[in-house]
Amino acid sequence: MIKWCRKQKIKVEPSLEQQGAEKLLEIGAQLYQARQAQALSLERVAMQTMIPRRLLKAIEAGNLEELPEPIYIQSYIKQYADALGLDGTDLARNFPIEDRQLQLKPTQRILPAAQLRPIHLYLLYLFVVFWAVNALSHTLSRNQLQDSSFQRVQQILPTQTRSPQSDIQPVSSANHDSKPVKVSVTLKAQSWLRVTADGKTAFEGTLPQGTQRTWEAKEELTLTTENAGGVLVQFNQEKAQQIGNPGQTQEVTFAAANQRL
Known part of the structure; x- marks a missing residue:
């Protein structure tokens, strides 16, 4: 007898x-x-959509590693497509994202009623009485100890006490609003910039040629650009200087006390 096995x-x-x-x-x-059909540059689209140029470039190249979470990618696709005159909603819907909504089903659990015998109730009653007496005794003892301590302190202290305000020394208030780091930027060519002041992003976007902007920080300020040759930077009262070559990505950090990191 021959048996045939079908592979699935x-x-x-x-x-x-x-x-x-x-x-x-x-x-x-x-x-x-x-x-390309509309002869638009990435810089122009970045200015219109307020999406960084590097993210637009990663979307066109299909590079997921350079992009944030899928929900943000879907939003960027919609904005990008709308800026080009396409149907952004329909195009963004084609990009799959994970549905994180969980359907929770209520569960009911019926516990059997506890069966207590009279002896159990009696023991429980004794425990409650013992705990209440203990708590009351502890409270009374603590109050008596505090009263005796207070009387002893009154006997030790002299009759004439100083005013509490006499011990208060004037404290000179420092100027916490000072901002020792001041960076001025002049753009020789259109450039994308990101400015971080004291750990917080103060600006991120593309600025046209001829723009002059100034940012201040208390401790440090970091400037990042994708076109270092088109950016002139003046730190505090120093002479403005170019921070790199055209088309070069450069990041420079300026710190307080005239120290550049």
Whole structure:
């Protein structure tokens, strides 16, 4: 007797991350073609959408590693497509994101009623009485100890006591609003900038040629640009100078007390 075995092929569905990478390549190519057809630069689109140039470039290249969470990528795709005159809502819907909504089903658990015998109730009553007497005794003892301590302190202290205000020394208030770090920027060419003052982002975006801006910080200020050759920087009262070569990404940190990191 001969037995035949039929092999069944199992189809493996791609993961959500793989689906997102494939869709991003397709969407990025479509956005790139639309931008080229309108002869728009990434800098122009970045100024219009307020999306950093590096993120727009990563979307066109389908590079997920350079992009944030999928929910933010979907929002960037919508803004980018709307700026090019496309249907941003429909295009962004094609990019898959994980549905994190969990459906919670209420569970009911019926516990059996405790069966207490009279002896158990009697022991419980004794425990409650013992605990109440203990708590009352502890409270009375603590009050008596505080009263005796207070009387002893009154006997030790002299009759004439100084005014509490006599011990208060005037404290000179420091000027906490001072900002020792001052950086002025003049753009020789259109450039993307990110300015961080004392750990907080003060500005991020693309500025046109000829723009002059000034930022201040208390401790340190960090300036990042993707076109170092087009940026002239003046730190406090120093002479303005170029911080790099054209098209070069550069990050410079200025600290208080005339120390540059």
